[in-house]
Structure formats: structure tokens, C-alpha cells
Amino acid sequence: MCWSILLFFYFFIFAFGVHFKGGTITWAPIDPYDNRTSINITITQSYLWTLTHVQCSNNVPTGTSSSSSANLICVADCLTDGGYSTAPINILTKCTWTSSSLDMMKSEASKQTTLSAGAHFYLAYKGGDWASLHDPPKPGLPWTILTYIDLRKRSDGLINTPPVAKFVSPQYAIVNRTVQINIPVSDVNAGDVVRCRWSTNTSTDECGGICYPNTVPYSTTLSNCTITFTGHKAGVLYAVAMQVEDFLNSTSNTPMSSVPVQMLIYVQPEPNCLIKPIISPLDRCLEVQVGDLISFNIFIMNLCTPTVTQIADFVVSGDVTGMSRSNLTTSPTNLSLSYVSFTWTPHINQIGSNQLCVLAFTSENLQSDTYCATFIVSNSSNRCLTTISTTITSTTTRTTTTSTTTRTTTTSTTTRTTTTSTTTKTTTTSTTTRTTTTSTTTKTTTTSTTITTTTISMTTTTTSSTITSTTTSIVTTAFTSSTTSTSIISNVTPTTTTNAPGSSIPWPLILGLSLLALLLVTCCVVCCFYQLLWWRRDRKNTKNRSSNYDMYGNPNTDRSHMVGSQQEAFQTSSAESSKYGQVQATEL
Structure with missing residues (x-):
């Protein structure tokens, strides 16, 4: 019996180890408000494989019943595993999607188990070997994918639900170019703080043979769940192992759970076209009601010349349960535009946030930024109060001459x-x-x-x-x-x-232009008012000056033009002349 088990593991290692591309293990309570002595939880395994070497079946990785003897095992704090070791979960998963162009297959399985309330322990999937990694090559490295389960009540009285990471493996990096690989993470517990760190092999083995920095270049860094990576030799395969953990608040240093993320990074030669495809964000309402059928399309734009490279694949890195999709379709009227159609009817157990994450690949393995859309499921008919649509951006930089397209x-x-x-x-x-x-x-x-x-x-x-x-x-x-x-x-x-x-509006620019326009209008009004007053005064002065002279330029003595003292002087002179005439008449 012992020999048969040993032979099985040797077969598993050599037949499937080099075709393992990474994965994650997460869990969640069925009811976070459960106060019973036994708690039902769901443990979800998600792995990626090489399609040409692992058959797409309902029993991945081997497709045979003999693999049922390989289980997820407790590796630490097993005395408080809540009875898990008496009924362990096997590693069998179901093929969920394949990509022939990427030679990739994804398998998943969600299995329920019942544990004692307050259980807390470390659960792992151990195996080997990874493909030959790094430069110079390091063959035969084992893997350990570890998750931390804790069913003890939080300070808010709930059973914790760990974060979820959405990713694909391998990631593709272009030789001699720095790429930022963002790992989309989400947490259903409002207010929880999610952090990412490198996996370690200290008190508990979290990463097997790919612990940082053994299988990545020394310049590789991890910050805010984003890996900054530069590969200097094409054709080399690297592996990264990290833990995604949630904390009660920003000041807490004690994680409530820990979820593994292990994946490969492949350094490829420089492609003919370096412009990555773009996924257009959804413009529809993302709030849906239980039982309502919704349909939508996600569009991908190829910014390269279609004769040089095409959109080759569309990958769902984070799926929504029950959501179906069509094959990748190229528009018959525009070869640069492709789309995938989705349909979904949400169920009562999906009330809350449901995140869909996708990305696209060209025929030269150039990948788009990851696009995630969060659908809010409710029983209310008052929908579309909020719309959550997120684009996860990865950046590639190189010093070049810049022009605009x-x-x-x-x-x-x-x-x-x-x-x-x-x-x-x-x-x-x-x-x-x-x-x-x-x-x-x-x-x-x-x-x-x-x-x-x-x-x-x-x-x-x-x-x-x-x-x-x-x-x-x-x-x-x-x-x-x-x-x-x-x-x-x-x-x-x-x-x-x-x-x-929700993008920001340039209020400072708008305010500045408004003030400038107001200043110009004020100046124009003042100028016009001043000119009007000056014209009226000048016209009046000109009229007064012209009234003091006759048409020949001589002073005008007409009484109608006299005013004030001039008129009085004229009257006095006339009276004296009249009196003088009377005196002369008397003398005669």
C-alpha cells in the first residue's frame, strides 16, 4: 500500500509538475452570522495548467479517480483545525475554460465542509515540480500553496470572509521593459484593509521552492498588490508567490485571513506591435435584481494594424457564478473591434457584490490591462443608484522619443x-x-x-x-x-x-476662465460708459463755443445770445443812450 501511494506521487510529480502554472486557494463561511457550534464553509481551489499536457476534464489534474488520494492538508495549528483532518478535501478540480492560443487551462472546485466554531489552522496544497525557472535555470522546485482559515468571531461579531484575488498565469513581460503587474483584489467585508506581501518560508512554509527572491530578478518589488518586474533575457520563466491578507482597520497588524497567489511570468521577445489592446468599460447599469436576466457585450479594440497582429484571446480571470459568455467575435465591419457577449440571471444567494474581471491578448501575447466590473445584486427595484466599474492598469515604460497617436x-x-x-x-x-x-x-x-x-x-x-x-x-x-x-x-x-x-472635473481651470471672462466684460462696460460721458461733455463744450460767434467769426451781439452780466450791460447802455437823446431834444 505504501509503495503504491509513493508511486502515485512520483507519477503525479513527473507527469504534471512541469505543467503547473500557479493558482490560489480561498474560503468563505456559508453564513457569516452563524452562531452555531458547527460552521459550514466553502473552500475554493483555482489552478492553471498547460493545456497540451493536462486534459480538460471533470477531474483535473489527472482525470483519473486515483488522484482522490491527494488532499489539501493541514500544515500548522492542526490541533485547532475544527475536525478538518478527519475529513480532508481532495485536490480534484473541474476544467472551467481553455485557451488554445495561450496553451492554458483553468480548473476550479468549490467544496463545502463543516468545522467546529472557532477553528483556525493553515491549509496547503503541496506538490512538485515547477518548470525550470530563473536564469540560470533552477529545475525541480516544489510548490506549496497555503491559506489561513480562521472561524473565530471578529470584533464586529461576524465570521470573517477573506479577500479574493483575480489573476491569470503566466503573465507576459517584454524583454528589457519594466512592467507593473496589478493583482485585482476585493473584499466583501466593508471597511477591511487588504494588503499584499511576499510569501515566506519561516515558521510556516508558504511558498515551497519559489520564495522571494529566489525565482525573480533582484529588482522585482511588490507594493499595493502591484509587482514591478523587468526581465533582461527573452525566453526565461520566473515564478512569484505572494499572500493577500485582510485586516480589521488600517492600524491593525494581525491578519484575519491569508490567501495565496502564485503565478508565472514569462519574458518574451519584443513583438512587432507594442500597443496593447484596450477593453472598453461597460456603460450600462451594474445594479441588477435577483431573477432578472441581463445581457451585455464587452468590446476590445485592437490598436495595431490588423495585418500585423489580431486579438487572439479573451480571458476571464475572475468569473461570476452562473454568468455565461460567447466566443470571441470580430466585427464584420471593423477588423480592429472584437467583442464577447455575456448573459446572467443572478440568484438569491448572490445578493451583494459580484466582480467580473477580464483581459485580452493579441496574437503576439501582448495583454491588455485587466478590466473589472462589480455587479451589485439586490431584491430592490430601485436600481442604478451606483455604478462600479474599475480598470486595473499595468504600465510598461521605456525611454523613447514621444509622439502622439x-x-x-x-x-x-x-x-x-x-x-x-x-x-x-x-x-x-x-x-x-x-x-x-x-x-x-x-x-x-x-x-x-x-x-x-x-x-x-x-x-x-x-x-x-x-x-x-x-x-x-x-x-x-x-x-x-x-x-x-x-x-x-x-x-x-x-x-x-x-x-x-466619476473622473475629476478641472474646477480650477473652469473658475480661472470664468474670472477672466468677467474681468474682460467689466473692462468693456467701463470703457463704453467713460466714452459716452466724454462724448456728451465734448459736444456740449463745442456747442457753447460756437454760439459766441457769428457765421463770419465775429463776436455775436444778438440779445438772444447774451447771458448774465452781458445782457445787463447792454440794457444799461441802451437806457443811457435814450436819456441822452431826450436831453438833446429839450435843448433844441
């Missing part, structure tokens, strides 16, 4: 315009003009004898497609790539602009 998806027309460089020389006076716009740069320099004008216009592609009454609009600028088109070579640096719900 703009692509827009609108309505159903396709227009492609390319303006080449032209040079004109002429003679004129000294003038210098510099003008910059978003997609065109014009620089004109004029000397006193010669003007050289160079115009460079970037390629602008407007692509439109209408699929099932859905219009997808994607704007992408400044990608890291080295592309060649119509004998024009441009080196570009990758930056992705994502417009998501």
Missing part, C-alpha cells in the same frame, strides 16, 4: 488620413511664428533671406462601428511602441487615458 470610435464610418512631411523655401522679411495644436505641430521660422516651413501631421484614424445598437468610443494617446507605417517610423511611449465614471 489618436484613435476614436464613433458612428459607422471609417476614415483614415495621413499627411506626410513637406518643406518649402522662399524669401521674405524677418518673422517667427510658432503654433501648437493637439494633433498637428507647425513651426515656421523666417530669416531675412530664407524661410523654411516644415509641416508634420500625425496619422488620425476614425473608426466607427455599430454592434447591437452599441457605440464604443475609445481615445488613446502616447503609447509605448515602435511602429512603421508608409515608410514613416515613430517611436512612441505608452500612456493610456481612460474616461471612467
Whole structure:
């Protein structure tokens, strides 16, 4: 009997070890409010395998009943395992999806067990061997995937539910380029703080033969569940092991649970097109009611020339139970646009958050950023109060010359315009003009004898497609790539602009422009008012001056033009003249 078990493990190691690509183990209580002495929990195993060497079946990895003797085993605190060791769970999982282009298969299994209340222990899947890892190669390394289960009540009276990590393995990195690999994590317990750390092999073995930094370059770092990695030799395979843990608050240092994440990173040669595909975020309501059937499409845009590379695969790294999907479909009217259709009817036991995470691969194994959408299931008819849609971004950087590429998806027309460089020389006076716009740069320099004008216009592609009454609009600028088109070579640096719900509005800019406009209007009003007063006063002064002279320029003595003392003087003079005339008449 002992010899048969030993032979089985040797067979398992050599037949399947080199085809193991990583995985995770998590668990959750059926009822976090359960106050009974026995607690029902679900333990979920998720593993990734090489498709061409492991059969897609209901009994992965071996597809035979003999593998039932391999179990998840308690490795620490087994005296408080709540009775798990008397009825252990085997490692058999069910094939859930495959990818022939990536030579990948994923298997999962969720199995229920009953443990004593207050149980806490470490559960692990031990095996071997990993494929040959690192440079120089390190063959025959064993694996240990370990999770920590704790059914003791939290300070808020609940049984804890651990975080969940959504990822695929292997991850692809381009040689001599730094890539940031983000591991999407979520936790159903509101307020819990989730942290990631490297797995260790100190008091408890969490990582077997791939503990940090044994199987990654020394420059590899982990921060906020994001791995920063640079591979300097193509064709080399690396392995990483990390633990995802949740804490009651930001000041706590005692994890309530620990979930493993183990995966491979493959360093590949530089592809012909370095612009990674983009997954368009969902624009529909993500709040759904129990029993309602929902349907939606997720679109993927290929920003490379379709004759160079195509969208080859669409991978669901984090699935939602009961959600079905179609095969990857390329739009018949736009070869750069692909989509996958989803349908789902949520059940009563799915009330709460349900996260779907996906990513796309090109035919050159260039992967998109991971896109996650969180669906909120409720029994209420008042839906769409909130919409949660998250894009998990991984960044690849390299020092290059930067130019700009703009692509827009609108309505159903396709227009492609390319303006080449032209040079004109002429003679004129000294003038210098510099003008910059978003997609065109014009620089004109004029000397006193010669003007050289160079115009460079970037390629602008407007692509439109209408699929099932859905219009997808994607704007992408400044990608890291080295592309060649119509004998024009441009080196570009990758930056992705994502417009998501809830993005910030540039209030300082809007306020500044508003104040500037108000100042200009005020100046115009004051200027007009001043000019009106000055014109009326000048007109009055001109009229007064002109009334004191006749048409020949002589002083005007007409009484109608006299005022004040002048009129009185005239009357006095007239009276004296009249009196003088009377005296003369008397004398005669």
C-alpha cells in the first residue's frame, strides 16, 4: 500500500509538475452570522495548467479517480483545525475554460465542509515540480500553496470572509521593459484593509521552492498588490508567490485571513506591435435584481494594424457564478473591434457584490490591462443608484522619443488620413511664428533671406462601428511602441487615458476662465460708459463755443445770445443812450 501511494506521487510529480502554472486557494463561511457550534464553509481551489499536457476534464489534474488520494492538508495549528483532518478535501478540480492560443487551462472546485466554531489552522496544497525557472535555470522546485482559515468571531461579531484575488498565469513581460503587474483584489467585508506581501518560508512554509527572491530578478518589488518586474533575457520563466491578507482597520497588524497567489511570468521577445489592446468599460447599469436576466457585450479594440497582429484571446480571470459568455467575435465591419457577449440571471444567494474581471491578448501575447466590473445584486427595484466599474492598469515604460497617436470610435464610418512631411523655401522679411495644436505641430521660422516651413501631421484614424445598437468610443494617446507605417517610423511611449465614471472635473481651470471672462466684460462696460460721458461733455463744450460767434467769426451781439452780466450791460447802455437823446431834444 505504501509503495503504491509513493508511486502515485512520483507519477503525479513527473507527469504534471512541469505543467503547473500557479493558482490560489480561498474560503468563505456559508453564513457569516452563524452562531452555531458547527460552521459550514466553502473552500475554493483555482489552478492553471498547460493545456497540451493536462486534459480538460471533470477531474483535473489527472482525470483519473486515483488522484482522490491527494488532499489539501493541514500544515500548522492542526490541533485547532475544527475536525478538518478527519475529513480532508481532495485536490480534484473541474476544467472551467481553455485557451488554445495561450496553451492554458483553468480548473476550479468549490467544496463545502463543516468545522467546529472557532477553528483556525493553515491549509496547503503541496506538490512538485515547477518548470525550470530563473536564469540560470533552477529545475525541480516544489510548490506549496497555503491559506489561513480562521472561524473565530471578529470584533464586529461576524465570521470573517477573506479577500479574493483575480489573476491569470503566466503573465507576459517584454524583454528589457519594466512592467507593473496589478493583482485585482476585493473584499466583501466593508471597511477591511487588504494588503499584499511576499510569501515566506519561516515558521510556516508558504511558498515551497519559489520564495522571494529566489525565482525573480533582484529588482522585482511588490507594493499595493502591484509587482514591478523587468526581465533582461527573452525566453526565461520566473515564478512569484505572494499572500493577500485582510485586516480589521488600517492600524491593525494581525491578519484575519491569508490567501495565496502564485503565478508565472514569462519574458518574451519584443513583438512587432507594442500597443496593447484596450477593453472598453461597460456603460450600462451594474445594479441588477435577483431573477432578472441581463445581457451585455464587452468590446476590445485592437490598436495595431490588423495585418500585423489580431486579438487572439479573451480571458476571464475572475468569473461570476452562473454568468455565461460567447466566443470571441470580430466585427464584420471593423477588423480592429472584437467583442464577447455575456448573459446572467443572478440568484438569491448572490445578493451583494459580484466582480467580473477580464483581459485580452493579441496574437503576439501582448495583454491588455485587466478590466473589472462589480455587479451589485439586490431584491430592490430601485436600481442604478451606483455604478462600479474599475480598470486595473499595468504600465510598461521605456525611454523613447514621444509622439502622439489618436484613435476614436464613433458612428459607422471609417476614415483614415495621413499627411506626410513637406518643406518649402522662399524669401521674405524677418518673422517667427510658432503654433501648437493637439494633433498637428507647425513651426515656421523666417530669416531675412530664407524661410523654411516644415509641416508634420500625425496619422488620425476614425473608426466607427455599430454592434447591437452599441457605440464604443475609445481615445488613446502616447503609447509605448515602435511602429512603421508608409515608410514613416515613430517611436512612441505608452500612456493610456481612460474616461471612467466619476473622473475629476478641472474646477480650477473652469473658475480661472470664468474670472477672466468677467474681468474682460467689466473692462468693456467701463470703457463704453467713460466714452459716452466724454462724448456728451465734448459736444456740449463745442456747442457753447460756437454760439459766441457769428457765421463770419465775429463776436455775436444778438440779445438772444447774451447771458448774465452781458445782457445787463447792454440794457444799461441802451437806457443811457435814450436819456441822452431826450436831453438833446429839450435843448433844441
